[in-house]
Amino acid sequence: MTAPTDRTTKRAWDTAQRSRDERLAAASRYARGKIVDAADTTKLLEAIVRPGDRVCLEGDNQKQADFLASRLAEVAPAIINNLHIVQSGIVLPEHLDLFALGIAKKLDFSYSGPQSVTLARALKGGKIELGAVHTYLELFSRYFIDLTPQVALTVARCADRDGNLYMGPNTEDSPVVIEATAFKQGIVVAQVNEVVDKVPRVDVAGDRVDFIVVTPSPFYVEPLFTRDPAQITETQILGAMLAIKGIYEPYGVKRLNHGIGFNTAAIELILPTFAERLGLKGKIATHFALNPHPTLIPAIENGWVEQIHSFGSEVGMDDYMRARPDIFFTGRDGSMSSNRMYCQAAGLYATDLFIGSTLQIDLQGNSSTFTRDRIAGFGGAPNMGSDPHGRRHASAPWLKAGREASGDGHGLPRGRKLVVQIVETFGEKLVPTFVENLDSIELAKALDLALPPVMIYGDDVTHIVTEEGIANLLLCRTPYEREQAIRGVAGYTDVGRARDRKAVEELRARKVIQRPEDLGIDVLDANRSLLAARSVKDLMHWSGDLYDPPRKFRNW
Amino acid sequence: MDNLKLSYATRTPAAGDRQSVLVGVVASGNLEVLFERKLAPHECVVEIATPIHGYDEVWKAVVEDFVERVSPGGLYISINDGGARPDIVALRLMQGVKTMEVNHE
Amino acid sequence: MNDMPEARVSDSASWFLSTARERIAGLLDHGSFMEFLPPTERVQSPHLALFDLPVAFDDGVIVGRGRLAGRDVLIAAQEGQFMGGTFAEVSGAKLLGLIRAARDNDKLPRAILLLLDSGGVRLQEANAGELAVAEVMRAIMEARMAGVAVIALVGGRAGAFGGAGLTAATCSRIAISEQGRTGVSGPEVIETNKGVEEFDSKDKALVWSVTGGRNRRLIGGADAYAEDTVSGFREAASSLIDRAPTFDLATLQAEQQRLSARVERFANCSTAAEMWRVLGITAPQSIRDMNDAAFVKIVADVKEASHDGR
Secondary structure, eight states: OOOHHHHHHHSOSOHHHHHHHHHHHHHGGGEETTEEOGGGHHHHHHHHOOTTOEEEEOBOSSEEOHHHHHHHTTSOTTTSOOEEEEOSBOOSHHHHHHHHTTSEEEEEESBOGGGHHHHHHHHHTTOOEEEEEOBHHHHHHHTTTTOOOSEEEEEEEEEOTTOOEEOTTOOTTHHHHHHHHHTTTOEEEEEEEEEOSSOSSOSBOGGGOOEEEEOSSOOEEOOTTOOOGGGOOHHHHHHHHHHIIIIIHHHTOOEEEEOSSHHHHHHHHHIIIIIHHTTOBTTBSOEEEOOOOGGGHHHHHTTOOOEEEOSSOOTTOHHHHHTOTTTBOBOTTSOBOOOHHHHHHHHHHSOSEEEEOOSEEOTTSOEESOBTTBOOBOBTHHHHTSOOTTOOOOOHHHHHHHHHHHOSOOSSOOOOOEEEEEOOSBOGGGOBSBOSSOHHHHHHHHHTOSSOOOSBOGGGOOEEEETTEEEEGGGOOSHHHHHHHHHTTSTTSHHHHTOOHHHHHHHHHTTSEEOGGGGTOOGGGOSGGGOSOSSHHHHHHHTTTOOOOOGGGOOO | OEEEEEEEEOSSBOSSOOOEEEESOOSTTOEEEEEEEOSOTTEEEEEEEESSOSOHHHHHHHHHHHHHHHOOBTEEEEEEESSOOHHHHHHHHHHHHHHHHSOOO | OOOOOOOOOOTTSBTTTSOHHHHHHHHSOTTOOEEESOGGGOOOOSSGGGGTOOOOTTTTEEEEEEEETTEEEEEEEEOTTSGGGOBOHHHHHHHHHHHHHHHHOTTSOSEEEEEEOBOSBOGGGHHHHHHHHHHHHHHHHHHHHTTOEEEEEEOSTTOBOTHHHHHHHHSSEEEEESSOBBOSSOHHHHHHHHOTTTOOTTOHHHHHHHHBHHHHHHTTSSSEEEOSBHHHHHHHHHHHHHHOOOOSHHHHHHHHHHHHHHHHHTTTOOSHHHHHHHTTOSOGGGTTTSOHHHHHHHHHTOGGGSOSOO
């Protein structure tokens, strides 16, 4: 046996630090202080990135380090290759170019949105070695355990010469990415729109940032959460009425998260009309974990909402949020501050309801947005849309859902998070939402994935809302009942038409299924006059003209 | 185009005395439905023209539920479909029959 | 005669979002509308089936007569959602028949309202559609010479482009809303032919600043600005019928003069805001976001917006 002292003398304990020092030395010729000329960015990246590195190229849900992405795609693959990309959003074409060009090889991510079709093609073509598709919290957590980046390429609105970064409302993933990278001897490069003498507030401290690149044009932010009220359909309004009358009201849901989409936008827009007439103001929908949805403006202005914490921001909402600090989280400088990790944790543990849409639901209630040719990723929905077993604080809606789930009332009192899927029975081009088997199971086989991508597991789902009614899965006592409850709201899809009509009527008698008429809702009342705002311009006027809609939404 | 003509015997005649009504428009995901009160009081015909192929069974199911629910006796119902989803079809059918119920002023 | 009942349409209903039938029902005095060739007649396109496309029972154009605030009018409305509200064989003939009837029969109302909502000619029936546009333009001229006021109302989702833009320009007077757009070549056509650098049809803010109602009204391309509601268009239409110019040499000369002066005045402008500055508007950037009332005030002070031409 060797003495411990010998072992310690043989092993180097600071290889990461030494590697970092070497990289910084190689990069020093391109930097004055921390500032690097935009023209030298590719050279800088070739100096600081090493083959096989884990790299996070933000890559968020909304903001994009687009300049650094385009420069990383220009490095020589002979010098830099086999990178392992660990970032939440695969959003820009350059993110996938890295793989086509042989610069990157392995991918761990969370959300792919606009690149979902290209990503599916690249995976099938064997261009990408896929680690896993994560939820946001899960990926961020792995940054601290086994996916710590060696290099983080981030993006901020401005920086000072010490590297202090101001991100404004779009802080998003950056704090967690930078924390994990900087404290594990990695290198952090930030692209910024400008260098200033003093940043409005410090979102990331300068001693965590190694290099600053001032870009020729401002970074790109996708207006991902803007839904034009003019596009909301009667069916979506009906679904919104059902959700409010059949779920928000009876459970008294005050703390919640809304997924993205027209179904939830419809809910937001009928709070000041339909829900107000039901006398629900102050009793439901007061505290949100939510991106600043423009469609929530009328409800905010009418006094429905008490506070909102946000994952990210939304294009055009800056001035409005600045003028409503009682509602939004704002810094000392007055601008809103978002944080995807904090807000995901908040949405998981501190809300009583998640409601969101999906593309496919199977007979067990499992849902997925993956189809045979589209890998959309998860984003945050699986975190929001799951029952957190680590929760220990009680609330009325949580306990009521728990009671409904336990049925007999024996045993320990337990709570349940309300996880609601709100869908239309058919999607675009008459594609059915309800299916016998999820496409993602086929996809998993084709790509040899260990785990079929499921957005929300059936055993987490408590309610399914469609235009045909609400299925309360908490009240189902057998797998057969559960299946028939789902078929019973699946409309005229094959799944819906194959229902056991007698079983469905029995479930309706037990209020496991509730039709619009059971809730006192006349289908013909579901029309656009219920929307508090019927256009993007209406939203702007509701905001006192503080909301500045993106150009692509301005039809005036 | 797929053309479908469905005939039913109904329990009762449709309410109201309007002779005809048109609801909806032919647009993507939408449809127009023309209601004409011109059949015997216990007959109903629904004629469908759709550019989407292969949905005969769905159309039959939607129309059967509608006929069962409102008993639209005497009505000749003609549909020009623009690829509407079944829920929109059902909604337009209900809107039309409701308008036909409103009596002349 | 017909028995097409009118859905009750509220005064505040958005013109932009309403269907052609809803616009007619809301615009005219309740119960006064009588449709010619209603859907029950099934006067529809014989061509669309060849393309495996659905027909509409009215071929996307509704024609008839009724009362506008007590005054007898003829009316035609294009359904912008059906095939883009396009001019085609049957829809063109319905429109043409209505205008010619007014031209030839002075017992008919002396005002025609054209509720335009169209991207132009229907590609599947292009020859018939082009002919229809030419005939409609000629018929409007002849009807105007016979003393008929022809008023275009533009505020639908398809705008008034191509043949509909030409038709609008032939009318006695034009009312437009903020959402309304008009022009000859539509934004997509310009982009296809001249490139995205010339005109980005997806940049809605750009498209509306050039073709939209506020710009058209400010530079005299429209004669009344209507709020985007049924009642807004009712007021605008009523006031324009009274202000329709006589169609004679003097009017045409005034129109020619107006257009020449406009070309000269805006020759160096490359954006709408630059034109508005030339018109003497001190804060042109604020035009697009201000409310209707503020905009109407500004229009009142712009000389180009009112004229003797058209």
